[in-house]
Amino acid sequence: MSSLATHQVHAGPQSLSDRINSLAESQTLEMAKKARELKAKGIDVISLNLGEPDFQTPQHIKDAAKKAIDEGFTFYTPVAGIPDLRKGIADKLNRENGLDVKPENIVVSTGAKQSLANVLLCLVNPGDEVIIFAPFWVSYMEMVKLAEGTPVIISGSLENEYKVTAEQVRAAITPKTKAIMFSSPCNPTGAVFSREELTEIAKVVKAHEDNGGNPIYIIADEIYEYINFTGEHFSIGSLDFIKDNVITVNGFSKGFAMTGWRVGYIAAAKWIADACDKMQGQVTSGTCSIAQKASVAAITGDMTPTREMAAAYLRRRDLAKQLLDQIPGIKTNNPEGAFYIFPDVSAYFGKSYGDYHIKNSYDLCIYLLNEAHVSIVDGDSFGAPPCVRISTAAADEQIKEAVRRIGEALAKLS
Numbered sequence: 001m002s003s004l005a006t007h008q009v010h011a012g013p014q015s016l017s018d019r020i021n022s023l024a025e026s027q028t029l030e031m032a033k034k035a036r037e038l039k040a041k042g043i044d045v046i047s048l049n050l051g052e053p054d055f056q057t058p059q060h061i062k063d064a065a066k067k068a069i070d071e072g073f074t075f076y077t078p079v080a081g082i083p084d085l086r087k088g089i090a091d092k093l094n095r096e097n098g099l100d101v102k103p104e105n106i107v108v109s110t111g112a113k114q115s116l117a118n119v120l121l122c123l124v125n126p127g128d129e130v131i132i133f134a135p136f137w138v139s140y141m142e143m144v145k146l147a148e149g150t151p152v153i154i155s156g157s158l159e160n161e162y163k164v165t166a167e168q169v170r171a172a173i174t175p176k177t178k179a180i181m182f183s184s185p186c187n188p189t190g191a192v193f194s195r196e197e198l199t200e201i202a203k204v205v206k207a208h209e210d211n212g213g214n215p216i217y218i219i220a221d222e223i224y225e226y227i228n229f230t231g232e233h234f235s236i237g238s239l240d241f242i243k244d245n246v247i248t249v250n251g252f253s254k255g256f257a258m259t260g261w262r263v264g265y266i267a268a269a270k271w272i273a274d275a276c277d278k279m280q281g282q283v284t285s286g287t288c289s290i291a292q293k294a295s296v297a298a299i300t301g302d303m304t305p306t307r308e309m310a311a312a313y314l315r316r317r318d319l320a321k322q323l324l325d326q327i328p329g330i331k332t333n334n335p336e337g338a339f340y341i342f343p344d345v346s347a348y349f350g351k352s353y354g355d356y357h358i359k360n361s362y363d364l365c366i367y368l369l370n371e372a373h374v375s376i377v378d379g380d381s382f383g384a385p386p387c388v389r390i391s392t393a394a395a396d397e398q399i400k401e402a403v404r405r406i407g408e409a410l411a412k413l414s
C-alpha cells in the first residue's frame with residue numbers, strides 16, 4: 001500500500017499524450033491570442049496576424065442561412081455534405097477549374113483545415129514522408145506529424161518568389177514519399193504557381209510512378225483561389241495524366257469571407273473521398289447544416305462581392321509593399337495572390353532595444369507587438385526563419401498606421 005502511495009501520480013498535465021505534447025501550437029492563433037490579451041488591457045493593437053478577411057459575409061449568403069434556420073434545416077446532414085452542396089461544388093470545379101469530378105468525389109468538412117487533416121490521416125502511415133513546400137502554412141507540418149508522417153521540407157527562395165521548382169521536388173522524392181503538399185496562391189508568401197510550373201511538378205510525380213515508384217499524392221490547397229492577381233488560377237488536378245493522384249482542397253473562408261462558418265472541401269478519387277467520409281464520420285460528422293445551406297448560396301450565387309474583395313486585397317497589397325519598401329533593411333516579396341506580404345527582416349536580427357535582444361523572427365514579432373502594438377507572425381512557424389508574415393486583410397488606414405509604427409520601432413533598434 002505504502003509503496004503504491006509513494007509512486008502515486010495525481011491527475012494533471014503530466015498525463016497528456018505524447019501526441020499532444022509533441023504538437024506545436026498554431027502560431028497564427030497564438031499571436032492572435034497575444035494581441036487580444038493586450039487589447040483587453042485597453043492597448044490600441046493593430047492585428048495583422050490572422051489571415052482573416054475583414055469583410056462581412058455577402059448578404060445573399062447570410063440570407064440563405066437565415067432561411068435555412070426558418071425552414072427548420074437544423075438536423076444532422078450526411079457526413080460528406082448535403083447533396084446540393086456537393087453538386088454545387090462538383091459543378092464549380094468542372095466549370096471553373098477543369099476538374100473531372102462528380103458529387104461522389106466531394107467531401108465537405110468543418111473548414112479546409114479539417115479537409116487537410118482528413119486527407120493526411122487517411123493516406124499517411126507512420127514513417128511515410130510528406131514533402132511540404134516552404135514557406136508553408138503553419139498547420140501543414142503539425143498535421144503531418146499528427147498522422148505520424150515525416151515532413152520533408154523543400155524551400156523556395158526569395159529570388160524565385162519563394163516557389164520551389166520541379167527539380168527540387170524530384171530531388172526530394174524517396175521510396176518513402178507518400179504525398180506532396182502546397183498552397184497556391186500561397187499562405188504565407190502570396191506566390192502563385194503558373195500552369196507551366198505545376199505541369200512540370202506533375203510530370204515529376206508521374207515519371208516517378210511510371211518508373212515503378214510508389215504513387216505520390218498531390219495535396220493542392222487552393223483556398224486562396226479567388227484572391228489571385230495574375231489573371232489565371234491553375235488547378236493541378238485538371239491535368240489528365242495526374243488527376244487520379246490529386247486531392248484538391250478548397251473552402252469558403254477566404255473567397256467568400258466566411259471564416260467563422262467553417263466550411264471546406266476536397267475533391268478526390270472516390271476511394272479517397274470515401275475514406276475521408278469514414279474518418280469524418282467518427283470525428284465530427286457533417287459540418288453545420290445552416291453553414292452548408294449558406295455555402296450553396298455562395299457557390300451558386302453572384303460572384304460580384306468576391307471580385308470586389310479581391311480588388312481591395314490587390315490595392316492593399318500595393319499599399320503595404322510600397323510602404324514597407326521604404327523601411328531600410330526590409331526585403332519584400334511580390335505577392336501575386338492571397339492577402340499576406342512576407343518580407344525578409346533578418347537585417348534586424350542581432351540588434352537590441354535597451355536590454356531586449358532580437359535573436360530571431362519571433363523575438364522581432366514580440367518586440368513589434370510590445371513596442372509598436374502591431375501584431376504579426378514570425379516566419380519560423382512557416383518554415384522561413386528570416387521572414388515575418390503581415391496580413392493585408394485589413395483596412396487601408398490600419399495598414400498605413402501599422403507600417404508607420406513598424407518603421408518607427410525598427411528605427412529604435414541598434
Ligand code: PMP
Pocket residue numbers: 051110111112113114137183186187221223251252253259262263264
Ligand atoms: N489552408 C490555408 C493555406 C489557409 O491559409 C487556411 C486558413 N486558415 C486553411 C487552409 C484553412 O481554412 P479554413 O479551415 O478556414 O477553411
Ligand code: GLU
Pocket residue numbers: 026028029049050051052113137138139187
Ligand atoms: N489561415 C489563417 C492564417 O493563416 C487562419 C488562422 C489559422 O487557421 O491558422 O492566419
